[in-house]
Amino acid sequence: MMKHFSPLSHIFRAIASLSLGGLLVCGGAVRAIAGGFTQPQGEVFTSVTFRTFESGDFEKLELQGYVEYGLREDITLILKVPYQWLEQAGLTNQGIADLELGARWRYFKNDSLAASIQGILILPPGYDANASPALGRDVFGAELRLPLSQSYQLGNREGYWTVEIAYRDYFGSQSDELRVFAEVNQAIAQPVSLAAQVDYVRTLQDDLVFRPEETNITKLIGQVRWKVLDKTTLVLGGFKNVTGPDASGIEVQVWHSFNP
Numbered sequence: 001m002m003k004h005f006s007p008l009s010h011i012f013r014a015i016a017s018l019s020l021g022g023l024l025v026c027g028g029a030v031r032a033i034a035g036g037f038t039q040p041q042g043e044v045f046t047s048v049t050f051r052t053f054e055s056g057d058f059e060k061l062e063l064q065g066y067v068e069y070g071l072r073e074d075i076t077l078i079l080k081v082p083y084q085w086l087e088q089a090g091l092t093n094q095g096i097a098d099l100e101l102g103a104r105w106r107y108f109k110n111d112s113l114a115a116s117i118q119g120i121l122i123l124p125p126g127y128d129a130n131a132s133p134a135l136g137r138d139v140f141g142a143e144l145r146l147p148l149s150q151s152y153q154l155g156n157r158e159g160y161w162t163v164e165i166a167y168r169d170y171f172g173s174q175s176d177e178l179r180v181f182a183e184v185n186q187a188i189a190q191p192v193s194l195a196a197q198v199d200y201v202r203t204l205q206d207d208l209v210f211r212p213e214e215t216n217i218t219k220l221i222g223q224v225r226w227k228v229l230d231k232t233t234l235v236l237g238g239f240k241n242v243t244g245p246d247a248s249g250i251e252v253q254v255w256h257s258f259n260p
Contacts (some may be wrong), residue, residue: 023115035162035181036114038106039070042259051251055213055241058133061085062097074106078120088133097135099123104147112152118145122170137210139172143181159186159193175208175215177201191227195237196220217244231257 021109039045045068051059060201062083071077080100086093102120111113122141129138136199152159166179179202186193223237235253 013058034114034149034151034160034183034185035104035118035145035147035164036106036116037109037147038074038076038104038114038116039068040256040259041070041073043070043257044068044260045255045257047253047255049251049253052249053214054248054249055247058088058211058213059086068104071103074109076104076106078102078104078118084135086133086135089131093131093133093135095127095135097123097127098141099125100143111146113120113150115148116146118147118166119143120145122168137172137174138171138176139170141168141170141174143179145209154186157187159184161185170208173208174210175203175205177203185225193225195223195225197223199239213245213247215244216246219247 004186012098041206047064048068049062049064051064053062062082062084064080066081067079069077078101082097082099084094084097100120100122104116104118106114106116121145122143124136124138124140127135127138129136129227143166145164147161147162147164149160152161162181162183163182164179166181168177168179170176180200181197183195183197185193187193197220199217199221201217201219203209205214218241219239220242221237221239223235226234226236228234233253233255235251235255237253238250239248241247
């Protein structure tokens with residue numbers, strides 16, 4: 001499909017498919033991060049993600065770094081840095097896309113349920129907004145997110161669910177967005193769990209849409225999570241749009257937590 005990125009995408013899919021088969025054979029359960037909860041004080045959670053996105057003549061490869069730091073038991077600091085490779089209609093571009101910096105405050109917690117308020121600043125790092133394809137519109141923004149999470153036991157296996165509602169406001173010529181995210185994660189056998197997610201994004205100003213391929217969508221995501229070490233988890237997954245533009249992709253993540 002894409003003459004520059006297609007070989008890399010095909011190799012990546014083959015590696016992910018083989019790894020996924022190995023995970024299903026190994027079995028096991030994993031504890032994952034739910035949005036309503038915060039990191040323990042002093043704990044650092046890191047995630048490195050490589051994902052693909054394909055829709056029509058547009059393709060995106062992304063390498064994303066993500067960090068959470070437990071400032072207090074009820075406050076977690078957040079940083080997200082994405083590096084993207086883009087191709088559309090034979091034109092290519094690459095660089096650091098919009099950064100996200102913010103915090104999550106957990107205002108309620110009992111033995112199984114946690115509720116939080118999360119605020120994020122969206123910071124363009126200085127790319128060329130007139131490039132084609134562009135990494136972004138070069139406008140600042142802010143997001144308010146309300147995550148609610150609950151852990152549970154199904155037989156002798158742990159699981160959790162999360163629901164998040166968010167409003168994203170851009171301070172310039174880019175459409176504001178309403179976002180809804182839901183997830184269920186269920187341990188199946190030590191140390192593997194399965195996760196299913198639904199990600200909904202609705203733009204509010206149709207004349208200010210940045211990228212139509214990622215606009216007004218409902219994305220269905222499936223993941224296998226393998227806890228390979230005590231604080232290290234490998235995640236393999238893929239997604240498909242069930243509403244909006246036809247799009248799909250796959251991803252590999254490595255999660256690691258530590259206390260410096």
